[in-house]
Amino acid sequence: QVQLVESGGGLVQAGGSLRLSCAASRRTTSTNAMGWFRQAPGKEREFVAAISSGSTTYYTDSVKGRFTISRDNTKNTLYLQMNSLKPEDTAVYYCVCRVGSAVVTAPTLYNYWGQGTQVTVSS
Numbered sequence: 352q353v354q355l356v357e358s359g360g361g362l363v364q365a366g367g368s369l370r371l372s373c374a375a376s377r378r379t380t381s382t383n384a385m386g387w388f389r390q391a392p393g394k395e396r397e398f399v400a401a402i403s404s405g406s407t408t409y410y411t412d413s414v415k416g417r418f419t420i421s422r423d424n425t426k427n428t429l430y431l432q433m434n435s436l437k438p439e440d441t442a443v444y445y446c447v448c449r450v451g452s453a454v455v456t457a458p459t460l461y462n463y464w465g466q467g468t469q470v471t472v473s474s
Contacts, residue, residue, distance in 0.1 A: 353463045360468030373429040373446030389442035404452035443467040
């Protein structure tokens with residue numbers, strides 16, 4: 352079992368930045384793909400970004416060039432740097448981890464989920 356704990360969410364104005372962090376309860380980040388999903392009110396959960404065990408990254412089109420996913424294997428921590436935030440980025444952001452090294456975008460393929468952290472972008 353792996354516990355994931357997100358932090359770093361909050362309220363920010365459009366154009367601002369936030370950095371989300373996700374701490375894993377045990378050493379997983381070096382052997383498992385990890386990523387971020389988000390869910391806005393009234394919408395389905397959406398893939399945001401993922402990083403493989405070999406640090407290959409993948410982003411959904413709407414965040415390319417604005418968000419950066421990274422990992423620090425020495426700290427068992429995943430990050431999501433979010434720049435140029437837009438009101439449409441408002442959502443609960445979830446950290447995820449899968450038993451497998453490759454990046455995937457389907458939520459059903461991720462085995463572990465954090466509780467989520469709220470990101471609110473005001474216009």
